[in-house]
Amino acid sequence: MGDEDWEAEINPHMSSYVPIFEKDRYSSGENGDNFNMAPTSSSETDDRPRRDHFMKSGFASGRNFGNRDAGESNKRGNTSAMGGFGAGRSFGYRGFSNSKFEDGDSSGFWRESSNDCEDNQTRNRGFSKRGGYRDGSNSDASGPTRRGGRGSFRGCHGGFGQGSPSNELDQDKCMQRTGGLFGSRRPALSGTGNGDTSQSRSGSGSGRGGYKGLNEEVVTGSGKNSGKSEAEGGESGDTQVKTLKGPKVTYIPPPPPEDEDSIFAHYQTGINFDKYDTILVEVSGHDAPPAILTFEEANLCQTLSNNIAKAGYTKLTPVQKYSIPIILAGRDLMACAQTGSGKTAAFLLPILAHMMRDGVTASRFKELQEPECIIVAPTRELVNQIYLEARKFSFGTCVRAVVIYGGTQLGHSIRQIVQGCNILCATPGRLMDIIGKEKIGLKQIKYLVLDEADRMLDMGFGPEMKKLISCPGMPSKEQRQTLMFSATFPEEIQRLFHSSLRLAAEFLKSNYLFVAVGQVGGACRDVQQTVLQVGQFSKREKLVEILRNIGDERTMVFVETKKKADFIATFLCQEKISTTSIHGDREQREREQALGDFRSGKCPVLVATSVAARGLDIENVQHVINFDLPSTIDEYVHRIGRTGRCGNTGRAISFFDPESDNHLAQPLIKVLTDAQQDVPAWLEEIAFSAYIPGFSGSTRGSVFASVDTRKNYQGKSTLNTAGFSSSQMSNPVDDESWD
Numbered sequence: 001m002g003d004e005d006w007e008a009e010i011n012p013h014m015s016s017y018v019p020i021f022e023k024d025r026y027s028s029g030e031n032g033d034n035f036n037m038a039p040t041s042s043s044e045t046d047d048r049p050r051r052d053h054f055m056k057s058g059f060a061s062g063r064n065f066g067n068r069d070a071g072e073s074n075k076r077g078n079t080s081a082m083g084g085f086g087a088g089r090s091f092g093y094r095g096f097s098n099s100k101f102e103d104g105d106s107s108g109f110w111r112e113s114s115n116d117c118e119d120n121q122t123r124n125r126g127f128s129k130r131g132g133y134r135d136g137s138n139s140d141a142s143g144p145t146r147r148g149g150r151g152s153f154r155g156c157h158g159g160f161g162q163g164s165p166s167n168e169l170d171q172d173k174c175m176q177r178t179g180g181l182f183g184s185r186r187p188a189l190s191g192t193g194n195g196d197t198s199q200s201r202s203g204s205g206s207g208r209g210g211y212k213g214l215n216e217e218v219v220t221g222s223g224k225n226s227g228k229s230e231a232e233g234g235e236s237g238d239t240q241v242k243t244l245k246g247p248k249v250t251y252i253p254p255p256p257p258e259d260e261d262s263i264f265a266h267y268q269t270g271i272n273f274d275k276y277d278t279i280l281v282e283v284s285g286h287d288a289p290p291a292i293l294t295f296e297e298a299n300l301c302q303t304l305s306n307n308i309a310k311a312g313y314t315k316l317t318p319v320q321k322y323s324i325p326i327i328l329a330g331r332d333l334m335a336c337a338q339t340g341s342g343k344t345a346a347f348l349l350p351i352l353a354h355m356m357r358d359g360v361t362a363s364r365f366k367e368l369q370e371p372e373c374i375i376v377a378p379t380r381e382l383v384n385q386i387y388l389e390a391r392k393f394s395f396g397t398c399v400r401a402v403v404i405y406g407g408t409q410l411g412h413s414i415r416q417i418v419q420g421c422n423i424l425c426a427t428p429g430r431l432m433d434i435i436g437k438e439k440i441g442l443k444q445i446k447y448l449v450l451d452e453a454d455r456m457l458d459m460g461f462g463p464e465m466k467k468l469i470s471c472p473g474m475p476s477k478e479q480r481q482t483l484m485f486s487a488t489f490p491e492e493i494q495r496l497f498h499s500s501l502r503l504a505a506e507f508l509k510s511n512y513l514f515v516a517v518g519q520v521g522g523a524c525r526d527v528q529q530t531v532l533q534v535g536q537f538s539k540r541e542k543l544v545e546i547l548r549n550i551g552d553e554r555t556m557v558f559v560e561t562k563k564k565a566d567f568i569a570t571f572l573c574q575e576k577i578s579t580t581s582i583h584g585d586r587e588q589r590e591r592e593q594a595l596g597d598f599r600s601g602k603c604p605v606l607v608a609t610s611v612a613a614r615g616l617d618i619e620n621v622q623h624v625i626n627f628d629l630p631s632t633i634d635e636y637v638h639r640i641g642r643t644g645r646c647g648n649t650g651r652a653i654s655f656f657d658p659e660s661d662n663h664l665a666q667p668l669i670k671v672l673t674d675a676q677q678d679v680p681a682w683l684e685e686i687a688f689s690a691y692i693p694g695f696s697g698s699t700r701g702s703v704f705a706s707v708d709t710r711k712n713y714q715g716k717s718t719l720n721t722a723g724f725s726s727s728q729m730s731n732p733v734d735d736e737s738w739d
């Protein structure tokens, strides 16, 4: 279909629009395997733009949730906890019924199919990438075959909104109904019709998925990857994925700016930065070195100190105060600290300090490089961000950091490495590929860092991490320092760590230390959290209303599936709200372009799947909207942590759909009360009615590390056959696209 047809595609009464979704059916979400997977909600079809879709009823709860004082909230939370809320592991499930769509279908809504063999086949193959821990019945199929059936979102160039279903929205009414969730107001973004300021859609993607963002180049033909992580051109080290031979990946990411100003560009700490000092920190384990209070106490070399100053760091955050001396003392560490509180520097600085002290092999061209440090993280964008931090702090030293990740040309990764590599930042798939190709030797590894460690150890990435530590040449845990960081540490993972199965024992020395800053897995208190009761059919209307009130403040909108991300982004473009999107079906070039447009403010709204939930540190993200709540509470904590970073304040609004989100009511209340947020009365009612006997306060660990959990979990683990926890994990649907 040519570019000129784009309008037809986004126009709901054009027949071409409908089959896109009819092809992409959804499974019922039934769990057909051995693991507690989190089936993707099928509800995404509910939000398709339709004239008859904007039901004015079921609008977000008109209650005034505010004005409960924190004490009351806390009291309520405590009472609730005592009343039996607790760690329901089954919260990982998101149940739904397809039957609810049938009425809608007859009145023009699409019917959901509970089974789609093609999708399932595709998905099963794709999922096998993670060692087969995939749910064959998960609904959001992905992979090249599936993509062929999609790809019809089209360019918004030439103007959105004309004939758009969303034009039926009475925007004035929306404005009135808003009730002032946010202070700032603005009219709908102007100028989105010219394609200059809004998301433009790929005009060429009939054979591939998604749409593309503003200024995003589209390359068609054999040189184009299919947007999957390691699945392109047999680049993955995963044999299963290699069977999916797609077009070769040719994308070479543009090099980051090399000038000093760009390298040290940073945003300001916020008004609450000093409040970090009041957070309780607990260290578990023996002979922990004392915390330091200033950078000077760390006794770092002059170059490093200069770089820290140039980065605008004058004061340590709590996780840095405790972690830096622990790492400098050569101890293994698992650290858990709130989102946006400086965990990256907490591991980079002491590693670099050691490297400077001990001396590293100066970077020079060699076919086989032997880095001293490997840092792994679950997503490409995150690993790139960590690399930029490493490059910043190692500026002016002989330490060379390199980043490699999926979705980019393998040759490019190799070229980066052979030029010299002391610190390798990598996604797991690409890392294993490169190791397999013998471009990286592991003998010199002294530091192994797992950022987002809980994610890296779950059933998605855990098997690959196990492979990594047992790779030939990898120094044993006694010979290397292993560091794990995250903002969350689910109970399941804690169990694995501390049970007789002792996952920790495989990775960490027995005398490792555990640092917990504040409540483990707690949300950042600088994020003002609001939960609104919004049914599926009202979500889009509510979203537009909120976004119009937000104005052009940067906002991340999280949805549960890749298709829905496309859909909502398209919808918002139609509504003349400059939007781009990031998810695993987008090609890497598009992902990076989208992030760039969002960072620059060109597109102030970024619709994202969980691929963007963890770690991303984007200046000035003032709002996070959970259009769909995630399947787990930890995911929620990470998502809302994209705002309110480094002492800045932020806001998070979550649409709670009682049809699908009741399992989250209890843990959500826990997170809200722990962060001293108001708890809506309706949420408490739902939580009480969804009472699960034995609930003890959270779906995931809320312990402080000072209670040495090593004792608490002896022999209590629930594991899959690989020894990894099977529940409480992120929705695996997108996993294969992450690295």
Ligand SMILES: Nc1ncnc2c1ncn2[C@@H]1O[C@H](COP(=O)(O)OP(=O)(O)OP(=O)(O)O)[C@@H](O)[C@H]1O
Residues within 6 Å of the ligand: 266, 267, 269, 312, 313, 314, 315, 316, 317, 320, 337, 338, 339, 340, 341, 342, 343, 344, 345, 486, 487, 614, 615, 616, 617, 641, 642, 645, 646
């Ligand atoms: N001591 C400090 N002084 C000033 N800024 C800091 C300091 N430490 C970190 N930052 C900045 O704070 C921001 C958040 O840091 P970082 O991304 O490391 O957080 P994080 O704890 O890893 O978050 P997440 O859990 O979301 O991954 C970054 O922009 C970083 O440069």
